[in-house]
Amino acid sequence: xxxxxxxxxxxxxxxxxxxxxxxxxxxxxxxxxxxxxxxxxxxxxxxxxxxxxxxxxxxxxxxxxxxxxxxxxxxxxxxxxxxxxxxxxxxxxxxxxxxxxxxxxxxxxxxxxxxxxxxxxxxxxxxxxxxxxxxxxxxxxxxxxxxxxxxxxxxxxxxxxxxxxxxxxxxxxxxxxxxxxxxxxxxxxxxxxxxxxxxxxxxxxxxxxxxxxxxxxxxxxxxxxxxxxxxxxxxxxxxxxxxxxxxxxxxxxxxxxxxxxxxxxxxxxxxxxxxxxxxxxxxxxxxxxxxxxxxxxxxxxxxxxxxxxxxxxxxxxxxxxxxx
Amino acid sequence: xxxxxxxxxxxxxxxxxxxxxxxxxxxxxxxxxxxxxxxxxxxxxxxxxxxxxxxxxxxxxxxxxxxxxxxxxxxxxxxxxxxxxxxxxxxxxxxxxxxxxxxxxxxxxxxxxxxxxxxxxxxxxxxxxxxxxxxxxxxxxxxxxxxxxxxxxxxxxxxxxxxxxxxxxxxxxxxxxxxxxxxxxxxxxxxxxxxxxxxxxxxxxxxxxxxxxxxxxxxxxxxxxxxxxxxxxxxxxxxxxxxxxxxxxxxxxxxxxxxxxxxxxxxxxxxxxxxxxxxxxxxxxxxxxxxxxxxxxxxxxxxxxxxxxxxxxxxxxxxxxxxxxxxxxxxxxxxxxxxxxxxxxxxxxxxxxxxxxxxxxxxxxxxxxxxxxxxxxxxxxxxxxxxxxxxxxxxxxxxxxxxxxxxxxxxxxxxxxxxxxxxxxxxxxxxxxxxxxxxxxxxxxxxxxxxxxxxxxxxxxxxxxxxxxxxxxxxxxxxxxxxxxxxxxxxxxxxxxxxxxxx
Numbered sequence: 163x164x165x166x167x168x169x170x171x172x173x174x175x176x177x178x179x180x181x182x183x184x185x186x187x188x189x190x191x192x193x194x195x196x197x198x199x200x201x202x203x204x205x206x207x208x209x210x211x212x213x214x215x216x217x218x219x220x221x222x223x224x225x226x227x228x229x230x231x232x233x234x235x236x237x238x239x240x241x242x243x244x245x246x247x248x249x250x251x252x253x254x255x256x257x258x259x260x261x262x263x264x265x266x267x268x269x270x271x272x273x274x275x276x277x278x279x280x281x282x283x284x285x286x287x288x289x290x291x292x293x294x295x296x297x298x299x300x301x302x303x304x305x306x307x308x309x310x311x312x313x314x315x316x317x318x319x320x321x322x323x324x325x326x327x328x329x330x331x332x333x334x335x336x337x338x339x340x341x342x343x344x345x346x347x348x349x350x351x352x353x354x355x356x357x358x359x360x361x362x363x364x365x366x367x368x369x370x371x372x373x374x375x376x377x378x379x380x381x382x383x384x385x386x387x388x389x390x391x392x393x394x395x396x397x398x399x400x401x402x403x404x405x406x407x408x409x410x411x412x413x414x415x416x417x418x419x420x421x422x423x424x425x426x427x428x429x430x431x432x433x434x435x436x437x438x439x440x441x442x443x444x445x446x447x448x449x450x451x452x453x454x455x456x457x458x459x460x461x462x463x464x465x466x467x468x469x470x471x472x473x474x475x476x477x478x479x480x481x482x483x484x485x486x
Numbered sequence: 487x488x489x490x491x492x493x494x495x496x497x498x499x500x501x502x503x504x505x506x507x508x509x510x511x512x513x514x515x516x517x518x519x520x521x522x523x524x525x526x527x528x529x530x531x532x533x534x535x536x537x538x539x540x541x542x543x544x545x546x547x548x549x550x551x552x553x554x555x556x557x558x559x560x561x562x563x564x565x566x567x568x569x570x571x572x573x574x575x576x577x578x579x580x581x582x583x584x585x586x587x588x589x590x591x592x593x594x595x596x597x598x599x600x601x602x603x604x605x606x607x608x609x610x611x612x613x614x615x616x617x618x619x620x621x622x623x624x625x626x627x628x629x630x631x632x633x634x635x636x637x638x639x640x641x642x643x644x645x646x647x648x649x650x651x652x653x654x655x656x657x658x659x660x661x662x663x664x665x666x667x668x669x670x671x672x673x674x675x676x677x678x679x680x681x682x683x684x685x686x687x688x689x690x691x692x693x694x695x696x697x698x699x700x701x702x703x704x705x706x707x708x709x710x711x712x713x714x715x716x717x718x719x720x721x722x723x724x725x726x727x728x729x730x731x732x733x734x735x736x737x738x739x740x741x742x743x744x745x746x747x748x749x750x751x752x753x754x755x756x757x758x759x760x761x762x763x764x765x766x767x768x769x770x771x772x773x774x775x776x777x778x779x780x781x782x783x784x785x786x787x788x789x790x791x792x793x794x795x796x797x798x799x800x801x802x803x804x805x806x807x808x809x810x811x812x813x814x815x816x817x818x819x820x821x822x823x824x825x826x827x828x829x830x831x832x833x834x835x836x837x838x839x840x841x842x843x844x845x846x847x848x849x850x851x852x853x854x855x856x857x858x859x860x861x862x863x864x865x866x867x868x869x870x871x872x873x874x875x876x877x878x879x880x881x882x883x884x885x886x887x888x889x890x891x892x893x894x895x896x897x898x899x900x901x902x903x904x905x906x907x908x909x910x911x912x913x914x915x916x917x918x919x920x921x922x923x924x925x926x927x928x929x930x931x932x933x934x935x936x937x938x939x940x941x942x943x944x945x946x947x948x949x950x951x952x953x954x955x956x957x958x959x960x961x962x963x964x965x966x967x968x969x970x971x972x973x974x975x976x977x978x979x980x981x982x983x984x985x986x987x988x989x
Contacts, residue, residue, distance in 0.1 A: 201532030202819035214536060233895070234687035235670055241684055266675040269684050313946055323675045344630075344943045345672045347936065350755045350805070350812040357809070358626030360944060369825070373810050373832020482675050 187425040189251050193226045196254045198239035200232040208414060209255045211446060212437070219440045221433050236263045237270035244272040246419040250426030253280065254417045258410075261470050262323040265477060268485045275470065278418040278427055279462035281434040286412040287387035287453040288325065288365050289394065291380045293356065296363075301383040301403045304363060308339040315341040316361040318352040325412045326365040328476045329386065332407050333400075335479065356380075368394060368451040387453040410472045411455070415462055431459050489615060496844030500852055505545050505845070512549035513853045516556020517860060523564055523572050523697065523890030527557045528815040535823055543827035544842050548849040550823060554816050555607060555799040555850065558759070559857045562599035562792050563864075566592060567871055568883045570701040570890065575759035575795035577696045577929075578767045581922055582780060582787030584700075589783050593727035593869045598737065598785055599792040600861040601729065602744060604854055606793030609745035610752070610800020611850040614807075619836075622808040625753045627956070630940035633756045635957035637934035639964040640761065640926070643768035645971055647922040649781065655923045658914065662927025665690055666935070673939055685899045692760070692928055694891055698904045699921045701887045703911020705880045727866050729785065737789040743769050744793020751794070752801020755813035756937070759798040760929055763791035772967070781922070800850070807835055807843060 195213065197205040206228060213226035231239035236259045246252040256274060264273040290301055298304040308315045319326030327343050334340055344361055346352045349370060356364045357379060368391050374380040375394075384403045385391055400407050416434055418427055437443050438456045447454050457465060477484050499505060519525050531550050538546035561576035566583035579599065586595040613621075641659070648655025668679040669689030680686040729737075744766045751762035770790035771780045780787050805811040810832035812818035824831045829839055836843045874882065891904050914921050945951035952961070 200815075201529040202535075202815065202822065206532065207535075207822060210532075210536060231896075232688070233897070234684050237684045237687050238897070262675075263687070267670060267677050267680075267687055269677055269680050269682055269687050271684065316944060321670075321672050321675060342943055342946070344940050345936075346940065347672060348755070348812075348818075350818070354626055354755045354805070354809075354811050355629055357811075358629055360629040373830050373834065376830070377833035379833055477675075 187250065187423070187429050189222065189224045189429075191251055192224055193222070194229045194246075194252045195226055196229045196231055196239050196243050196252065198231060198236040198256075198259065200230050203232075205255050205257060205414070206230060212255070215440070215442050215446060216433070216437060218442055219437065221436055221440075234263070234270065235267070236260045237267065237272070240264070240270065240272040240274070240277070243277055243417065243419055248421040248423060249419050250422055252419050252422075253430065256413075256415055256417050257286075258325065258412045258469060258473075260417075261466060262473060265470065265473055265484055265486060266323055266482055273470075273486070274417065274466050275463075277420055278422050279459045279466065280416040280418050280427060280430045281438075281459060282413055282415040282455060282457040282462045282465060283434070283438070284414045284447065285388065285453040285455040286325070286414065287368055287385065287389075287391055287451065288329075288412075289368050289371055289385045289391070289397065290363060290383040291356070291366055291371050291375070292363050292383060293359065294378055294381050296381065298363075298383065299381070301398075301400075301405070304383060305333065305337050305339045308341040309337065312340040313342055315363065316344055317341060318344050318346055318355040318361040318364045320347075320349075320352070321345055322480065322482055323473075323477065325386075325410070327480065328473065329365060329407075329409050331476050331480050332409065333405060336405055336407055372451070388455065389453055391451060391453075392448060393451065410469055410476065411465075413455075413465065413469065414452075415466075427459065492840060492844045493615065493848060495840065496846075496848030499544060499841055499845030500548065500848035504542070505548055505849065506852070508541075508545040508549040509552050509849045509853050510856055512552020513556035513559075513857050513860065515549075516553040516558075517560040517857065517864075519553070520557035520560020520572055521563045522560075522893075523570050523693075523886060524893040525890075526573055526816075526894070527554050528819050529894075530557075531816065531819045531823070535819070535826065538823065539826065543829065544845045546827065547820075547823070547842060547846055548853075550820060551803075551846060551850065552853050554820070555796060555853065556857055558607070558792075558796045558799060559600060559603045559861050561795070562603075562788070563596065563868055564886065566595045566599065566788070567868060568701060568886060569704045570883060570887050571693065571696050573795075574693050574696070575763050575798070576792070577693075577700075577760065577925060578763045578791045578922075579788055580696075580700050581767070582782075582784050584704075585781065585783035586785065586788065587872065590726075591783065591785075592872055593865055594729040594733055594785065595788050596865040596868060597728040597862060598733060598789050600858055600865070601734075602737065602741060602789040602793040603796040603861075604858040605741045606745040606748055607796035607799065607854045607857075608851065610749050610797040611847060611854065612800075613749050613797075614800040614803055614850075615847050618804045618808050621753055622804050625755070625805060626809075628754050628756070630937045630944060631951050631954060631957045632960070633754070634934060634937035634941055634952060635960035635964070636754075636757070637761075637930045637937060639960050639967075640765055640768070640930045641934065642964045642967045643764070643771075643926060644923045645968065646768055646771045646777065646780075647920060647926060649920045650918070654919045658919050658921065659923040659927040662924040662929075663931040665695060665924075666928045666931030672936065673943075683899070685897065689932070690903060691895070691900070692925075693894070694900055694903050695907050695928055696925055697887045697891060698907025699911035699914070699924065701883055702904065702908025703915055703921070705883050706908060706912040707915045708876070709880060727869060728862070733785050737786050739773065740766075740770055740786040740789035741793055743773075744790045745797045747790075748794035748797030749801040752798035752813075753804045755805055755811055756933065758814050759795040759802075761933070762794040762798045762801075764926060764929055766790040766794035781920075806831065807846075809833060810835065 195209045197209045199205045209228045231242045243254045260274045264270040355361045385397045561573035562579045564570040564572040565576045565579040569584040571577040583595045644659045747766040748762045751757045806817045812821045
């Protein structure tokens with residue numbers, strides 16, 4: 163009889179604890195957020211801001227620390243996340259680079275689709291700019307000029323796989339115009355090439371362009387963002403500028419190791435939803451001119467698949483070798 | 487803007503107790519991270535950024551800038567004492583600095599590094615203050631074709647760095663150019679020479695190669711049983727710890743050269759302090775009356791590059807503060823910091839935030855004095871390191887190298903690379919290959935290739951773009967540098983023949 167009672171008690175306790183664990187997994191040690199840039203890079207700064215805001219909004223019982231895994235254009239970081247297998251205390255802050263790398267380099271073995279999606283946070287916005295003394299007042303004028311002089315006009319930008327080049331490909335495909343794309347490794351060099359008159363146009367982050375526009379050095383022709391950009395009133399989207407193109411978005415999202423337990427993944431999804439709803443996150447997005455685009459885990463999974471397919475098509479059209 | 491008035495206002499800001507403290511904290515931290523290989527200014531500033539949000543922005547900017555230029559002072563210490571470059575900008579300092587230490591002149595080398603840093607650093611600030619806006623506009627005229635020509639000019643220095651055999655020097659440089667081409671190509675997204683390694687997709691970090699070839703290679707060569715591990719002579723007496731008056735006189739031109747080259751290269755967004763230090767070293771050797779002493783402990787070979795990498799700081803702040811264009815990793819983080827504090831770095835920045843700009847400029851005068859006062863007494867302390875016996879010294883060099891590389895990357899793979907380049911450095915020493923040309927090829931190769939391809943993309947394949955005025959002049963100078971030694975050789979042969987003919 164005693165034994166029966168005890169068994170009941172044990173079973174009951176076990177049930178309770180299982181139920182509690184299922185609903186209430188919580189991190190008990192410092193959480194690692196892996197990024198693919200060194201300290202000071204875009205993802206690094208955003209990850210550090212997230213850690214600060216999580217603390218400020220008291221959303222986590224533990225601290226978040228940023229782990230920099232630079233190298234291999236994101237591939238080293240992706241491999242590091244994948245190696246953490248089922249660790250519930252590891253997250254990654256990823257960008258579209260994590261999708262592009264494995265598509266074009268066979269050495270990059272971990273695709274973003276191999277990791278577990280948690281939440282998408284923002285789309286990186288961008289604007290098309292020319293110098294103020296340039297003859298082009300609208301995107302249409304630039305594209306017509308490019309059509310009239312094939313290959314003569316130039317755009318400065320990043321790598322051949324970057325969003326700047328993809329949107330150029332899309333526009334060229336839709337309009338039949340053709341202009342050159344000159345790659346520069348650093349954002350400062352791209353901007354200097356435009357300001358110095360060595361190229362004619364560039365696609366740039368609104369924050370980077372803001373002061374140049376205010377000082378009357380650059381003119382904005384169009385924007386790549388869903389939401390209107392503060393500080394850029396009356397700037398048309400590509401559709402409003404007359405081009406029926408849905409630009410492939412550049413995402414910043416939170417991912418987890420491939421086998422993170424479901425309850426931990428659910429916990430993180432919920433935390434980031436709460437962060438997204440907080441006023442300090444809204445303020446941060448506004449100050450940094452980021453394009454708010456929150457999705458849950460399931461939608462993020464679909465979004466990544468869709469971006470991967472679009473990039474594959476665009477790379478092939480651009481003559482870039484695609485390996486998967 | 488009235489410069490004198492602005493500067494007085496700036497000293498008003500910089501001379502408050504709190505800002506003086508911030509300045510000292512910055513330059514002190516900078517010296518420390520400069521001395522330690524691995525951890526560099528961009529990483530340190532990025533990690534301190536969240537803390538600075540609670541501080542008053544002018545003071546915080548004074549501190550972060552102090553870290554930036556302070557690190558350039560500290561970087562030479564391990565280059566000179568251990569042959570381990572503390573920062574990428576101090577790699578070329580190893581060539582003559584370490585040789586000076588081996589000859590018992592570690593003190594004068596360290597002292598000269600600090601003095602040259604002070605002279606050129608102050609020159610950089612003066613130039614930043616006086617000529618920033620017009621020069622910044624001029625720097626925009628520089629684009630891919632100009633960079634290409636500048637890199638070609640730099641590569642011709644192989645003639646100067648090769649030593650006995652030009653063939654061996656050229657082979658060594660080709661190896662450097664090859665290593666520079668590893669990684670993912672920016673223009674086609676193709677992987678080059680990655681050997682299937684994920685970690686090689688981003689290329690090989692230049693500092694790892696330099697530490698491997700200089701420091702590890704040196705340790706291995708010294709551990710051979712037949713070469714009795716020699717103890718480095720330790721300078722005795724205070725007088726031998728500092729450069730002599732003759733040293734100062736010998737370095738007059740090096741100060742000027744380092745100041746000008748460093749500042750001008752600093753202004754260009756596509757170059758940087760490493761390239762500046764190499765160029766000024768090459769110029770110094772080219773104009774020297776005794777070029778044969780370079781690489782064997784010529785004090786000008788320390789003064790010129792150490793000056794250049796400090797003048798570069800003033801130059802690099804020109805496009806950042808007057809145009810809002812960051813030219814390097816560190817200035818990009820400083821730009822992020824300014825934005826975080828609510829400033830608007832861009833073409834209107836100096837007009838709209840004069841307090842910050844002039845406060846910063848004034849603090850840099852003060853900071854450079856602080857660094858000189860801080861670093862000269864440290865010479866005596868650091869020189870004592872050489873008293874260590876070989877059995878303690880060489881393990882320490884290995885330890886410092888390993889920790890330096892690991893702290894920067896946290897990757898075991900890079901430690902493996904360090905070992906490979908250490909063996910390469912050892913092999914090159916055994917076979918009498920000069921290692922400086924390899925590092926030169928590695929520093930300039932990547933930038934040169936990119937600049938050439940960008941130029942041709944801009945011109946739709948027309949080579950004529952490389953012969954517009956600025957690049958044409960630079961390429962002509964490079965050609966002269968290559969041809970003149972041939973004439974000298976020819977002349978020497980002619981003299982020899984004449985001597986033989988005349989009885």
